[in-house]
Amino acid sequence: MNNKKTANEKIRVGIIFGGRSVEHEVSLVSAASVIDALDKNKYDAVPIGIDPTGRWLSSSETLRMFKEKISTENEPEQILLPDPQKRSLVAIGSSGSAGKPIDVIFPLIHGTYGEDGSLQGLLELADIPYVGAGVLGSAVGMDKVIQKELLQQARIPVTPSVWFIFDIYKTQKKKIISEIERKLKYPLFIKPANSGSSVGISKAACRKELLDSIEQAALFDRKILVEQGVKNAREIECSVLGNDEPAASVLGEIVPSNDFYDYDAKYVDGKTTEFIPAKLPKQIAKKIQSYAISAFRVLDCSGLARVDFLVNRKINKITLNEINTIPGFTSISMYPKLWQASGLSYPDLLDKLIRLAIERHEAKKKLKTTYQPKNKWYK
Numbered sequence: 001m002n003n004k005k006t007a008n009e010k011i012r013v014g015i016i017f018g019g020r021s022v023e024h025e026v027s028l029v030s031a032a033s034v035i036d037a038l039d040k041n042k043y044d045a046v047p048i049g050i051d052p053t054g055r056w057l058s059s060s061e062t063l064r065m066f067k068e069k070i071s072t073e074n075e076p077e078q079i080l081l082p083d084p085q086k087r088s089l090v091a092i093g094s095s096g097s098a099g100k101p102i103d104v105i106f107p108l109i110h111g112t113y114g115e116d117g118s119l120q121g122l123l124e125l126a127d128i129p130y131v132g133a134g135v136l137g138s139a140v141g142m143d144k145v146i147q148k149e150l151l152q153q154a155r156i157p158v159t160p161s162v163w164f165i166f167d168i169y170k171t172q173k174k175k176i177i178s179e180i181e182r183k184l185k186y187p188l189f190i191k192p193a194n195s196g197s198s199v200g201i202s203k204a205a206c207r208k209e210l211l212d213s214i215e216q217a218a219l220f221d222r223k224i225l226v227e228q229g230v231k232n233a234r235e236i237e238c239s240v241l242g243n244d245e246p247a248a249s250v251l252g253e254i255v256p257s258n259d260f261y262d263y264d265a266k267y268v269d270g271k272t273t274e275f276i277p278a279k280l281p282k283q284i285a286k287k288i289q290s291y292a293i294s295a296f297r298v299l300d301c302s303g304l305a306r307v308d309f310l311v312n313r314k315i316n317k318i319t320l321n322e323i324n325t326i327p328g329f330t331s332i333s334m335y336p337k338l339w340q341a342s343g344l345s346y347p348d349l350l351d352k353l354i355r356l357a358i359e360r361h362e363a364k365k366k367l368k369t370t371y372q373p374k375n376k377w378y379k
C-alpha cells in the first residue's frame with residue numbers, strides 16, 4: 001500500500017487510550033494532552049478508546065465518555081484488523097468495509113495489554129507504524145524480572161532481588177521466605193513483576209509485612225519480585241528519545257509526598273515536588289545518562305522510554321530501578337518536561353516521535369519477508 005502523503009494531506013494519527021489496565025485513568029489524561037497538542041494543520045487525530053472490558057470504540061465522544069464513566073455499552077464497537085491491506089478500523093456488524101486508513105498510531109495505554117507488547121503485536125500484524133518500542137522491547141520493559149536479568153548482564157547496576165511464582169510460593173513458603181531473608185536486608189519492596197503506577201507495590205520492614213505484601217502483589221501478577229530497598233534513595237529520571245541512536249535528556253528528580261512514590265503520591269495528592277534539572281555532580285549525571293541509553297539499547301527499545309534510577313543520597317551510588325516504554329505523557333509529565341528542559345517543546349516532541357515511528361516502519365519494510373527455495377521441496 002502506498003502511504004505517501006501529498007504536501008497538503010494531513011497525517012492521520014490514531015491515539016489509543018484506556019485499556020484493560022490498572023492504569024486506565026492515567027492513560028486518559030495522557031491521551032487528552034496529546035490530542036490537544038497535535039498540530040491541527042499537520043495531523044488529524046483519530047481517538048481510539050479501549051474500555052476496561054477490552055472493547056474498542058472510536059468516536060469524538062469516546063474519551064469524554066471514558067473520563068466521565070458514561071456507559072459505552074450501546075456505542076458501536078470497532079476492530080483493528082490484522083490485515084496489512086486495510087490499516088484501518090472496521091465497525092463490527094457493518095458490511096465489513098474499512099474506514100479511512102490510519103497512517104501512524106500513538107499507543108498511550110500504560111501497563112497491561114498496552115505497554116507489554118500485546119498491542120504492539122497487533123499493530124505489527126496490521127502493518128501500521130506506531131510510536132514507541134516494538135513487541136520485544138515493550139514486553140521486557142514491562143516485566144521487571146526479565147528486565148533486571150538483561151540489565152545485569154549488561155553490567156548496569158540494579159538492586160539485589162529474589163523472584164518467584166506465587167503458586168509455587170504457596171507450597172514452599174518457608175523455603176522462599178528464608179531465601180529472601182538470607183539474600184536481602186529489610187526494608188524490602190514487593191512488586192508484581194508486571195506493574196505500573198506503583199499499583200500492588202508495598203514496602204516491608206519485617207517478616208509480617210513481607211507476608212502481607214506478597215499476598216497484595218499476587219492480586220496483580222502470578223510472578224512476584226522482592227527487592228532490597230535502596231537506603232536514602234533519591235528518585236532520578238531520564239527521558240530517552242530516538243531509534244538506533246537514542247539521546248538522553250537532562251535529568252529530573254522527584255521528591256514524593258509519601259514514604260515512597262506510590263499511586264497517591266504520583267497522581268492524587270498533588271504534593272510531590274520535582275526538580276529539573278536534578279542537582280547532581282556532573283559526572284554522576286553523565287553516568288546516569290549513559291546507563292539510560294545503554295538500558296534503552298539492551299532492552300531493544302525504540303522511539304521513547306523514561307528510565308528511572310534510585311541514587312543513594314550520601315554516596316551517589318546509582319541503581320537503575322525500571323524502564324517505562326509508555327511513560328506518563330501529559331504535557332506536565334516528567335517525560336515531556338525533561339525534553340522541554342533539554343530544548344524540545346511538547347508539540348516538537350510529538351512531531352519527532354511520529355517521524356521516528358514512520359522511519360522505523362519504513363526501515364522494516366525494506367526487509368525481505370519472502371524466500372525462494374532452490375526447489376519446491378514443500379510440495
Ligand SMILES: Nc1ncnc2c1ncn2[C@@H]1O[C@H](COP(=O)(O)OP(=O)(O)O)[C@@H](O)[C@H]1O
Nearest residue numbers: 159189195196197198199227228229230260261
Ligand atoms: N528497591 C527500592 N528501593 C527503594 N525504593 C523503591 C525500590 N523499588 C521501588 N521503590 C519505590 O517504589 C516506587 C515504585 O516502584 P517501581 O518499581 O518504579 O514501580 P512502578 O512500575 O509501579 O512505577 C518507586 O518510584 C520508589 O519510590
Ligand SMILES: [Mg+2]
Nearest residue numbers: 197198308322
Ligand atoms: Mg516507577
